[in-house]
Amino acid sequence: MILETPRLILRPFAADDLDRMGELMADKDFMRFSMGPMKREQVQGFLDKVIGWNRDGLPSQFAMIVRSSGTLAGYCGFFHHEVDGKMEIEIGYRLQRDFWNRGLATEAARAVRDHGVRDLKLEYLISLIHPDNQASRRVAEKNGMTLERETTFRGFPTFVFAITRKQWMKLRGEAE
Numbered sequence: 001m002i003l004e005t006p007r008l009i010l011r012p013f014a015a016d017d018l019d020r021m022g023e024l025m026a027d028k029d030f031m032r033f034s035m036g037p038m039k040r041e042q043v044q045g046f047l048d049k050v051i052g053w054n055r056d057g058l059p060s061q062f063a064m065i066v067r068s069s070g071t072l073a074g075y076c077g078f079f080h081h082e083v084d085g086k087m088e089i090e091i092g093y094r095l096q097r098d099f100w101n102r103g104l105a106t107e108a109a110r111a112v113r114d115h116g117v118r119d120l121k122l123e124y125l126i127s128l129i130h131p132d133n134q135a136s137r138r139v140a141e142k143n144g145m146t147l148e149r150e151t152t153f154r155g156f157p158t159f160v161f162a163i164t165r166k167q168w169m170k171l172r173g174e175a176e
């Protein structure tokens with residue numbers, strides 16, 4: 001499945017994205033508010049994971065391609081996490097610093113959210129965000145999510161932003 005927005009193409013990851021993703025994921029700004037920059041083997045692990053989800057028909061991540069230049073600038077899509085003992089589907093995103101603050105993550109996150117609810121019939125989507133991550137919080141808000149609770153995730157204080165199918169329908173003005 002490929003998602004298209006005015007400025008982005010969101011396509012499934014492929015094995016030959018390793019070099020470019022290795023470059024991005026070695027960068028400390030790209031990896032802000034995470035466990036930190038990744039080595040090539042870890043990036044390989046990331047790609048194996050998301051390509052495996054696609055193969056198994058599970059919600060997965062998309063490579064964010066900036067239409068104007070064809071640059072693979074980051075990722076936006078779904079992760080599977082256990083949060084407070086329950087499996088949840090998260091919308092997660094990271095973008096190369098050169099592209100920040102142009103609304104691109106929001107554009108991608110909205111397309112991913114709509115795809116999740118409309119096509120994949122997902123009932124409840126979250127975003128896990130460090131309380132200090134102002135930019136990511138704004139993206140979640142602009143994505144129609146609301147702050148649901150605070151928890152601890154992988155040892156860090158974490159805000160759980162969320163949207164339900166019902167809230168999405170209201171937002172989109174769609175009938176049930």
Ligand SMILES: CC(C)(COP(=O)(O)OP(=O)(O)OC[C@H]1O[C@@H](n2cnc3c(N)ncnc32)[C@H](O)[C@@H]1OP(=O)(O)O)[C@@H](O)C(=O)NCCC(=O)NCCS
Binds near residue numbers: 093094096104107128
């Ligand atoms: C989070 C991230 C994906 C946002 O991407 P982006 O394309 O710049 O996001 P957008 O342009 O769509 O929106 C960013 C919003 O945050 C705001 N913002 C950015 N930095 C901010 C700051 N330090 N304080 C307050 N607001 C800030 C912007 O003004 C904008 O809001 P606005 O539209 O109301 O003006 C990008 O910063 C990134 O990759 N960061 C590192 C990785 C990361 O933190 N990922 C999320 C993990 S939960």
